[in-house]
Amino acid sequence: MRVNSIRLEGIEHTKRSVVEPLVRPILESQNLGDVLSESREACHRISRLGVFRTVGVTLDTADPGLYGLVDDEAVDVVLNVTEAPRFYARTGADFSNYDTTTNITTRISNVLGGGEVLEANASYAVQPGIALNEPSTSFNNNETGSYFQLLLSKPILPKPVFQRPNHVDPDARAEFAAYSTNRNMSLHQSHEEETKGLSARYKTADIFRGTHELAYDVAWRRVHSLAQSASWSVRQDAGHTLKSAISHTYAKDHRDDPMLPTTGSYIRTREELAGLGGDVKFMKGEAEGQWVRSLGNGFIFTTSARGGLVVPFTGHRMRINDRFTLGGPNTVRGFRQSGIGPMDKKDAIGGDAYWAAGLSLFTPLPYLRDKPIKGHVFLNGGSLAQVNTATPPAETARIVFATPSVSAGLGLAVRFSILRLELNYCLPVTATRSDVLKPGFQFGIGVAYL
Template structure:
């Protein structure tokens, strides 16, 4: 999409010089409502000097672009010859096709998915959208979601909508069960100067199917259950690259309240933090067209379940809701979900955890022009089974007393859609219930410790 603001006929005057908008014309629209466009452009008439006029014109261009309903946006600002100190503004817009279809391949958390979607944009002429998305993969066997969204009060930085979704997921990499879920809810998404917020309220119906090898802990939770929850997430991403960052920082905060008012089969408060910081130490271009680079990355993650109201352990988090720790994207040198208590072959999971990692990442001598890096890492973390009804200081003490740790080195292949690691891992500290995985370990995904 192209966007341009053309100040074609404004003389060079000081920014504080008096200037007002006399008239505004909108050309090239057929599907978009005039009232919707007026709600975006009307504040341009509040400008009273040159700087303010240009600022508000740029804001109009930014808002129109973020609504994602125009292929081309051109704004012309011309001096009005009949009325002194005024200009006329003209918007030349070219609308996008209303139908959308796309397919992508997503890789994350040691799983690969084929994603696709169909949608209709600008349904009622106010940047409303309706989409249906699907996904198939080795862990998410099938997933589909439909949603209807509209800008909140015409603001491109805030959208509100309703959604329905369903999925069939294979959890056997950690626990021997499959899960079918269906959910309906309402969602609000907003962008602020600090980051992205998302708030949703949903009813979820889940059916846990224990496999023949499942432990008694998983079998006890087999069957149908319902969850009513409010979720909030905040993400601030200032990294220079999401796959293999060398500069910047990332902060993600997630909260969930389940069972408000006593509805549903799960009652808990869940909190999770994911933060990372990245710094480039060396970045110089060589004669072969590649970059000799050296960077350091530090990541910390933590999660906690807490009680609200009367603690009732029988209505706490289910096997689907708990935290699991260990694996090539988590604490390396352990099997996926291989840290913590176990019941047979299944991980019990936890209600509190922390994990931290430091990596030094370097270009490979002679291969600087290829998407291959070498790295050395140190990881640590711990998990506790129960936190609800346990004093916070006791939980913190338990997490501090039982840290697991590993170190290692390996190669990173990074692509636009994913990152693949081949690492030689050395578990340094673990307990009798853990499943360390020394020597070679492979991982692919987006978010590594």
């Protein structure tokens, strides 16, 4: 059986040039099995464009055509689609023990009929101000942070003449963004950081080989609004910097649920090179992984690990806003946010190398086995240190791994549609002299956890 023609019904705004590369492989079918298989794959590719609400396929008798000739072995493939609404808006609020954030997202899909997405995101965070110069921590005012991004995204599809059958990637997209942020770091670094930048990204995805993102980012940054008690480490990095960097991110996620998985594995790596202009020059690498296994009867065992290293170019030093930080309810629990590693007075000044690992056992709860809530028993630890490029690698490894900060505890983990909430009772087991402990109950909310 061969395919006589492909018809698309229900398209109003989408251009033919966008859909045609995704359905053209159907024409290569040689028998009924090929027709059904290729049609199903074409529907899947069209759905991944994100501009159609429903996609269906039917087979029809071949159209006789201009000369009234009918081939008994030919069939017409009819794809029935319903375009999704082009305008979308959402508002919401997120709450944690570190801030309260209100946000709004607006999106216009299929702007020019080519699968483009124009999206604007804005958020405003209110954090309880902390009087760092008082003998005991007291909440006396409100500190704020804000974020804004304007993003244009467009699928990158091959022209039909250059297309190879079965090699069309509907997830390949080019993105261009302009953003502005103002982050309040006063809870652990006695300053605020303002960033304004432009970025360009190329993304591609494959459910078996993983996703890749190649990006170029240029950003003007300013460390400002220093507290009176700010340390010298913060003060020497105050002011303006210009960062120009390229980066590559690879991720492969085979977990059945990214929020509270029951089985599967996850790996992510990121490499960054800063110094293509500007006054910030370094190389940075970071990796993380997770392995999840179901033990049966609602018990789930999870092991996670992550680590990173950043090295400045010769003649340059690392700044406080380019170093790693560690500690808090989403990483090594039982410690203050960014409470592990080097400190200057009460400021977490970050490190050049770190590692962290965790073991978690999620247990079913009586009468709640069918609910997205689990008991949680954990053991996690890690270390963060500043390293000297002149130090031998063996000595650097000893510095980073010799004195880990470790904690254990138990609590509850609750899965929501877009995030996970944890309430744990934490007990620090080992710590360094500079660590800031947070024993007792700790509340966390987010997407990624150790």
